[in-house]
Amino acid sequence: MDSTIVTDQIVPTAGAGADSRRTPVSREGHFAWLDVRAVNEDLLPAVVQAALHHRIDGILSDDVATFEGLPPTVRRILAVDSPVAEDFPYDAVDLVIVSDRADVHSKHIGHTPDRGVHVVVSDAPTLQEACEVVREVPWTLLTFTDPTKIPLEIVIAAAENSGGRTVTTVTDVEDAEIVKLVLEHGSDGLLLAPRSADDVVKLARIVDHKLEGMELSELVVTKVEHIGMGDRACIDTCSLLELDEGCLIGSFSTGMFLSCSETHPLPYMPTRPFRWNAGAVHSYVLGPDNRTRYVSELQAGFPILAVRTDGSVREVRIGRVKIEKRPLISITAVAPNGKNVNVIAQDDWHVRLLGPGGSVNNVTELRPGDTLLGYVPTEARHVGLPITEFCDER
Numbered sequence: 001m002d003s004t005i006v007t008d009q010i011v012p013t014a015g016a017g018a019d020s021r022r023t024p025v026s027r028e029g030h031f032a033w034l035d036v037r038a039v040n041e042d043l044l045p046a047v048v049q050a051a052l053h054h055r056i057d058g059i060l061s062d063d064v065a066t067f068e069g070l071p072p073t074v075r076r077i078l079a080v081d082s083p084v085a086e087d088f089p090y091d092a093v094d095l096v097i098v099s100d101r102a103d104v105h106s107k108h109i110g111h112t113p114d115r116g117v118h119v120v121v122s123d124a125p126t127l128q129e130a131c132e133v134v135r136e137v138p139w140t141l142l143t144f145t146d147p148t149k150i151p152l153e154i155v156i157a158a159a160e161n162s163g164g165r166t167v168t169t170v171t172d173v174e175d176a177e178i179v180k181l182v183l184e185h186g187s188d189g190l191l192l193a194p195r196s197a198d199d200v201v202k203l204a205r206i207v208d209h210k211l212e213g214m215e216l217s218e219l220v221v222t223k224v225e226h227i228g229m230g231d232r233a234c235i236d237t238c239s240l241l242e243l244d245e246g247c248l249i250g251s252f253s254t255g256m257f258l259s260c261s262e263t264h265p266l267p268y269m270p271t272r273p274f275r276w277n278a279g280a281v282h283s284y285v286l287g288p289d290n291r292t293r294y295v296s297e298l299q300a301g302f303p304i305l306a307v308r309t310d311g312s313v314r315e316v317r318i319g320r321v322k323i324e325k326r327p328l329i330s331i332t333a334v335a336p337n338g339k340n341v342n343v344i345a346q347d348d349w350h351v352r353l354l355g356p357g358g359s360v361n362n363v364t365e366l367r368p369g370d371t372l373l374g375y376v377p378t379e380a381r382h383v384g385l386p387i388t389e390f391c392d393e394r
């Protein structure tokens, strides 16, 4: 394996950045293509149906017949190893991907609505070629022969601001998760040869994964009590948290408070900008997909929602949970729907909850009438999943 940092400035040629008849469907700009060349005849109809249903951006084949009957919502991508003939049925495809860079400039391919080049990156010269191609043509299909993602990072950096799109061949859905995140932006597109229709569904979820913002509510404090000893958990994440980014935690499934991270300076203690000193071990915390977990069952690697006071949300991973014995304080508040909500946290001035406008409220200074921010779901929970049933929590 050979790798070199490619620093040459490449001037984009005409055509780079040209678009096809539609833009990729993912809300984040990522999209998925399916390589159906090796999919057997029996499986193909199910794969195509899954692709259409899950808004896969394109289907890649070396046989124009595969595209017959496809609706205009899916991009028809023809992979060719040699230049296409002049009488090629250009209106049956949306994009032609050639394997030889020289062919992209052939006069016949000029008839295609759109064009790209497939580059197999296996050493320094082919990495250099990929870095040049991404700035010359609208679409670059990349296949990396080595397992490292460093060459992809270099190509993504070379493609920056060129207008050309990168599509990277992934070996499976796990690989797709990683390729989507390389160098933060990731490859624009992912090309997978599916082994089943289920692969198609998983790939679609990976490219279209986006968290909706949440509507936070004002919680008005009604009671603050020092309740003695218990076990509380600090949730340490693998991310640096923003000043107004909390986790949602509460004693009841129908009310969670926005815990403030140790991003704000504290006297006598360095900041821990990755930590929420969250609450007692019985507490619910909100994770992705509207799923709660008890703080005590969280583990390194689990996802959790980081929610800002404007309701915007991102998913962060837990790096560690620290459970220690500490004095506890119970804070009860009333939600706009009239429900009582509660959180039990460490009884110390250092521990804080977020309020409207990102206000930082030390728990030991809270008084009835103070306003905090939180989330007030209507459903109860059964094993962390929302369920509509009678459930009286107090």
Ligand SMILES: O=C(O)C(=O)C[C@@H](O)[C@H](O)[C@H](O)COP(=O)(O)O
Residues within 6 Å of the ligand: 234, 262, 269, 272, 275, 277, 324, 326, 348, 350
């Ligand atoms: O009682 C405590 O414990 C605290 O002071 C509050 C914690 O949130 C604090 O971050 C922690 O104690 C620091 O511990 P460290 O082991 O991360 O140094």
